[in-house]
Amino acid sequence: MGSITLDHVNKAFGDVQVIPDISLDIKDGEFVVFVGPSGCGKSTLLRLIAGLEDTTGGTIKLDGADMTNAPPAKRGLAMVFQSYALYPHMSVRDNIAFPLKMANTPKDVIAQKVDYAARTLNLNDYLDRRPRALSGGQRQRVAIGRAIVREPKAFLFDEPLSNLDAALRVNMRLEITELHQQLKTTMIYVTHDQVEAMTMADRIVVLNAGKVEQFGTPLELYRKPANRFVAGFIGSPKMNFIDGQDAARYDAHSIGVRPEHFQLSRESGTFTGKVAVAEQLGADTFLHVNVERLGLITVRTGGDETFENGETVHLTPDPQRIYRFSADGTALSHGQA
C-alpha cells in the first residue's frame, strides 16, 4: 500500500518561501510525475515526502498515517537519485543488499532477493563489481535494484535519467514504466522533461514557483490546460500564443494554438507569413513561419511536403482547438471538450 497525502505543506529555506502551500492526494499504485521548470521546487517537494527535508508547515501522510516528523528511515520509501548515489566502497551485490541488511533481513532471504532483482534488471554479470566499473545505465539499474529489493510503499525518483544519453534514456523510460506495471507500487517521478512526463505518468503535477498549476492525466493537461503556463509547458513543440487584436477577435486576452492544430495552405488562410526555418524530421516537418504582427509561429505538418525558406504560406487554426486565456492567464472555456 502506498497512498501519499500532502495537506497544506509549505517549506521555506530561511526567509525564502520555496513552497508556499501545496495539497496533493496521490493514490496507491499511481505513477505521478512532478514536472516544471528548473528551480520550481520539484526536488524540494520530493525531499519533503522522503523526509530528507523538514517541512515548515502542513502534514504529510503515508497510507493515512501522519509521517510529517518521521525520519526517512521510518517512512518505508525508496529513492533513486539523479547522481545514482551508489555506495562506492561496496560491490553491486552489497549495494543492492544494503537496505535489506539495514532491516536485519536473514542472509538467505537477502541472497534470494538480490538474485531476483539482479535477474529482473540484467545485472547478474556485474554483481561483484564496484559501481565505478559500471556504465551510467548499469549504475542506474543498480540504483533501481537497491530501491526495489525492500519492497517500499512508494518509489521516489529525482530526475533519474538526466545523466544518460538520449537513446538509453528512452530505453530506461520504458523499463521504469514496465517496472511500474509489474510492481503496481506508487511511484513519484521528478523531471523537467515534459516528454517523460507525458509518456510515463498516470497523472502529472505541473509545478511553477512552488505552486501546483495543475494536477491531472497527461491528456487532460494536453486538452484542457488550466492556464497559459500549463498550456505552454505541456506539448512539444510548444503552443503558439497570440495576443492583442488577433486574440480579441476570439473574445480573449490571449489565445493559444498548438503547432499540430494549424491548417497549412499555399492558397489562403487566417494568417499569412513567410517560412523562416523548416526543420525536417522525416515523419514530421516543423515550420517556423514569420507572421506579420505575431512573430514566429511554429506549425507541424507531415513530412512529405517540402517548403522553401522564404516561401509564403497561409495558416488557419482549427477553430475547435483554440485555447483562450484571460488577462491573468486562466483558461477560458473553449470549443473542444
Add this chain to the structure above:
Amino acid sequence: MARSVRPQTKIAFTVLAWLVGLILFFPILWAILTSFKTESEAIASPPVVLPSVWTLENYFDVQARSDYFKHFFNSVLISVGSTLIGLFIGVPAAWSMAFSPTKRTKDILMWMLSTKMMPAVGVVVPIYLLFRDWQLLDTVHGLTFVLTMINLPIIIWMLYTYFREIPVDILEAARMDGAELWKEIVYVLVPMAIPGIASTLLLNVILAWNEAFWTINLTAAQAAPLTAFISSFSSPQGLFWAKLSAASTLAIAPILLLGWFSQKQLVRGLTFGAVK
C-alpha cells in the same frame, strides 16, 4: 598536453630538492652519527663526521640508566590512546559540521582553531594545579586526556575537510535505505572516508608522540614518555652529547619508521581533495 621541461632545469630542481631534504634531515643524521661516537669524539672541535670506532656503548648506558621500553610503551599508550579517543569524538563532530551545518558552524571551527594559537605556557599553571588536585600528575590517563584535548581541534578540522568531499547524496541514500544515524556513520561515512581518517590518525599519532611541552611538564618518572626520557639526559650530569644522541635516536626511531612506511598514505591524505 605535457609541459616540456629542459633537462638542465630538471637537474637544477633535483639538486635543489636533495639539498633542502638534506638540510632538513641533517640534525637527525648528526644525532644518529653522534650516538655511535665516544663522548670525547662527540664534543671534539673541529667536529668529527664519522666515528673512528663505531660503538654501541652509549645505547647500553642509556638503557642501563633508565628503562627505554617503559617510556616507549608510555609513548605508544599516550599517542595512540589520545588519537583514538580524539577520533571517537571527532568523527561525529565533523559529521555534524560537514553535513548538517548551522549558522554558527564556521564560528565554532574558527574558535577551535584559535585555541591552537594560544601559547601553551599561558595555561600551564592552572592545568598543573588541576592535575595536582585531581591526582592526575604523572599518570598515563591524565596525559592522554590532555593530548586528546590538544589535538582534538586538528582532528576535527582534518576530518571536516575530508567529509566535505563526500557527496551528501550517498549519505541521504543510506538514510532512505533505512540506516539510522550510527549505521549511516559506521557503514557508509567511515568506509568512504578511510583514507582521510587514516591520515588523520597517523598525523595525530606523530604529533602526540612528539609533543614535548605537556609531556615533560606533567610527568615525572611513572608516566614519562620518550620526550621526557630524552630531556632527562640533557640536564643534570653535564653534557653527555653521545648519550643524549643515543636517547634521541631511540626516541625518534619508532615514529620515523612509522612515517617512512606510511608516507604514501600521509601524502595522499594531506593532499586529498586538492586534486579531484
